[in-house]
Amino acid sequence: MSDYNTSGFDSANMFSIDGRRIPFKPGQTILQAALEAGVYIPHLCHHPDLKPHGSCKLCTVTVNGRNGSACTARALPGLEVENDTPALNDRRRVLLQMLFVEGDHFCPGCEKSGNCQLQALAYDLEMVAPHFRHFFPKRTVDASHPDIWLDLNRCIMCELCVRASRDIDGKNVFMLAGRGANSQVVVNSPTGLLKDSALTADDAAAQICPVGAILHKRVGYSVPIGQRQFDDATIGHQVEYLARRHIPIKPVAVDAPKMPEKEGV
Amino acid sequence: MNAPHQIARKLRVATTSLSGCFGCHMSLLDIDERLLELAHLVEFDRSPITDIKHCGPCDIGLVEGGVCNAENVHVLRELRENCKVLVALGACAVNGGLPAQRNNLDINQCLSQVYRNADGVVQVPNDPELPLLLDKVYPINEIVRVDYFLPGCPPSGDTIWKFLTDLLTGRTPRIEHPLLKFD
Numbered sequence: 001m002s003d004y005n006t007s008g009f010d011s012a013n014m015f016s017i018d019g020r021r022i023p024f025k026p027g028q029t030i031l032q033a034a035l036e037a038g039v040y041i042p043h044l045c046h047h048p049d050l051k052p053h054g055s056c057k058l059c060t061v062t063v064n065g066r067n068g069s070a071c072t073a074r075a076l077p078g079l080e081v082e083n084d085t086p087a088l089n090d091r092r093r094v095l096l097q098m099l100f101v102e103g104d105h106f107c108p109g110c111e112k113s114g115n116c117q118l119q120a121l122a123y124d125l126e127m128v129a130p131h132f133r134h135f136f137p138k139r140t141v142d143a144s145h146p147d148i149w150l151d152l153n154r155c156i157m158c159e160l161c162v163r164a165s166r167d168i169d170g171k172n173v174f175m176l177a178g179r180g181a182n183s184q185v186v187v188n189s190p191t192g193l194l195k196d197s198a199l200t201a202d203d204a205a206a207q208i209c210p211v212g213a214i215l216h217k218r219v220g221y222s223v224p225i226g227q228r229q230f231d232d233a234t235i236g237h238q239v240e241y242l243a244r245r246h247i248p249i250k251p252v253a254v255d256a257p258k259m260p261e262k263e264g265v
Numbered sequence: 266m267n268a269p270h271q272i273a274r275k276l277r278v279a280t281t282s283l284s285g286c287f288g289c290h291m292s293l294l295d296i297d298e299r300l301l302e303l304a305h306l307v308e309f310d311r312s313p314i315t316d317i318k319h320c321g322p323c324d325i326g327l328v329e330g331g332v333c334n335a336e337n338v339h340v341l342r343e344l345r346e347n348c349k350v351l352v353a354l355g356a357c358a359v360n361g362g363l364p365a366q367r368n369n370l371d372i373n374q375c376l377s378q379v380y381r382n383a384d385g386v387v388q389v390p391n392d393p394e395l396p397l398l399l400d401k402v403y404p405i406n407e408i409v410r411v412d413y414f415l416p417g418c419p420p421s422g423d424t425i426w427k428f429l430t431d432l433l434t435g436r437t438p439r440i441e442h443p444l445l446k447f448d
Contacts, residue, residue, distance in 0.1 A: 100360070107447035108356055108418035109363050114448065123442045129359050129414035133407055136361075136368040153369070225448070234442045 015079035017041075017061075024075035031059055031070040034083070038243030040236035041083050042092055042121050044099075044210055045158035046071040050167055056158055058092050058121065093125050100130040103137060104153035105211070111220035112212030114228025118156060120235040139184060145194035147201035147217055155185055155213040165205035171198045173205055185213075276324040276433060279310040279344060280354075283337040284364045284402060285330025287313070288419040289355035293327075295422030306433050311344075320347045325432065329419075331357040331364050332403045336396035345409040350432070354425075356418040356447065358405045363418075365402040372400060413438055417446050 014021050015030075017039050024033035029052060034041050045056040052071045059070040062082040070081070082088065099105075099118060107113045121127075139152035157176060162185070165173040177186040189196035199206060206214060225231065233241070282290060290313060296303065311320040320326070326348030332338055345351055356362040367375060376398075377387045405411055415428050424444040431438040 104366070104369070106356070106360070106363060106366060109366065110448075119447055122447065123445050126439075126441055126445065128416055128440065128445070129353065129406065129411075130404075131406075134361065134365075134404065136365065136401060138369045232443065 012077050013075075015075055015077060015081060017081045017083050018085075022075075028075050029071055030061065030063070030073050030075050030079070030081060033075045034070065034081075035239060036243060038240040039083065040124075040239040041070045042124065042236075043071060044117060044121065044156065045160060047160055047164075047208065049204070050160070050163045053159060053163065056095070056156070058095055060088065060091065062088065089125055092121075093127050094131075096122050096125060096127050097129075097131045099156050100127075101132045101134045103135070103155065110154065110212040111215055112154075112209075114223070114225065114231055116212060116230075117210035117235065120230040123230065124234045124236050135181075142187065142194050145197075145199065145217075148194060148199060148206050149215055149217055150185075150187070150194055151213055151215070152184055153213075154211050156211055157183060157185070158210060160208045160210060161185065161205045161214055164208045165199070165203065168204040171203065171205070173197045173199045173203075275308045276306060277310045277322070278307045278312070278325045278327065279320045279323045279348060280312040280314070280327040281320075281329070281340055281344060282313070283328065283330035283341060283358070283405070284333035285355065285357050285362075287329070289327075289329035289358075289425075292355075292417075292419035292422055293425055296426045297422065299426055303429065320344050323348045324350065326351045327354045328352065328358050328405050329354045331361045332399065332405055332408050333364055334396040334398050338399075338408060341405055341408055350412045351405075351409065352413045352415060352428075352432075353405050353411045354415050355420060356416055357402075359414050359416045361402045361404045365404075368401040372398060415440065418448050420444075421446070 013024050013026060015024065015033075016022065017034055020039065022033050022037045022039060031041050031043060031046055032048070041059045041061060043056065043059040045053045046059065054069040054072040057069060060067050061070045062085070063073055064080055070083070096118070100122070105118065107116070107119055110116070113119060137153060139155075141153065142150040159176055162174045162176060165171050173188050174185050175188060176183055178184055186192065187194055187197050201216060206216070209215070280290065280293070294300070307325075309315045310323050311317045320343050326344040328341060328344060328351065330337070332341060353359050357364055361368070376389045380389045381387050413428075413432070415424065417424060420428075421444065424440060424446070427444055428438045428440060
């Protein structure tokens with residue numbers, strides 16, 4: 001992020017994640033420093049181009065014995081962070097399971113399958129079943145826009161589209177409305193439909209959805225099974241791979257470089 | 266007197282398809298020549314392979330498909346009662362899968378759309394032998410207790426083989442990337 005001090009590492013600017021020493025620049029969050037160092041902390045609502053939000057809680061880590069979101073907690077010298085532990089991964093799995101049952105996440109019928117960050121996290125954390133009773137919600141599908149369609153049944157309310165539209169596109173197309181289980185993304189247009197909004201296909205808000213809620217029309221299933229983003233390597237492995245090559249980590253980018261299947265760490 | 270040499274009993278496996286497409290059974294056949302190896306370890310009870318209609322006491326029950334009608338509930342409960350280990354095989358058994366996409370629709374509206382003929386007359390089949398439809402398609406763990414889940418649409422032959430060999434040889438079955446796939 002642009003407001004961070006990037007004056008370089010200081011020898012004192014180190015903390016540890018699972019016993020591994022991680023350097024950080026002053027102002028960085030634990031998650032940013034970890035990703036830069038190639039340590040993967042599972043997350044859904046974080047994006048490197050946007051300010052931290054702290055809503056999905058997948059990145060919850062134990063910092064000096066207390067739980068906190070790695071995407072909002074500042075990295076400080078000497079912190080001892082636990083990340084890849086059975087207890088934390090169990091909790092992350094439960095969060096994922098709740099996200100899966102709250103929406104209609106039928107992977108075989110979703111165009112995003114294989115490139116979906118929610119699915120990739122479920123693979124990474126070895127979630128085999130949603131466990132809880134399904135909500136089977138009945139939410140709106142807005143297919144009015146010529147290039148984009150919006151299926152709220154798959155929305156996980158990470159607000160990436162809201163933030164991208166506001167902070168990157170400067171359009172404020174999306175907003176979260178309602179309370180509790182009735183919360184949903186609404187569209188800022190006179191009719192409430194996407195076709196009457198300012199959204200265009202090349203907007204950041206149209207690209208950023210980590211699940212299959214906002215999709216481009218006429219490109220579905222264009223990449224065959226086996227060649228999709230998360231087919232060969234887990235999302236955690238890809239983050240390590242990108243960090244080692246100093247490639248900016250944007251796990252949801254559609255044009256992300258293809259990972260080799262086997263790559264020594 | 267020496268006891269006669271006891272031959273290890275083969276494990277009994279039952280399989281069934283509820284509201285599924287038999288794709289998971291096809292995938293089971295897709296383990297190819299390893300089927301012979303499997304045949305050394307198990308014998309099949311109720312299954313489309315044996316055409317046995319009711320399940321006897323079994324060690325492992327593999328259930329494909331979600332639960333969409335009253336007959337599915339009966340079959341599923343029979344398997345649960347008779348099988349020591351019940352496995353949800355494939356996306357439909359795990360989370361309802363594609364059939365569960367009708368859960369957002371009104372079932373009466375669904376039937377009248379499907380059974381409307383060219384003249385606009387609706388003739389929904391109504392016979393006592395036809396099982397009653399449920400309001401929704403349910404994953405099997407919302408009806409009975411399930412011991413293991415094997416997601417995928419269908420899980421690949423390799424995934425099924427890894428899972429079954431783990432289970433049959435006494436290891437805790439573990440399916441991880443790249444065998445773990447939801448689609």
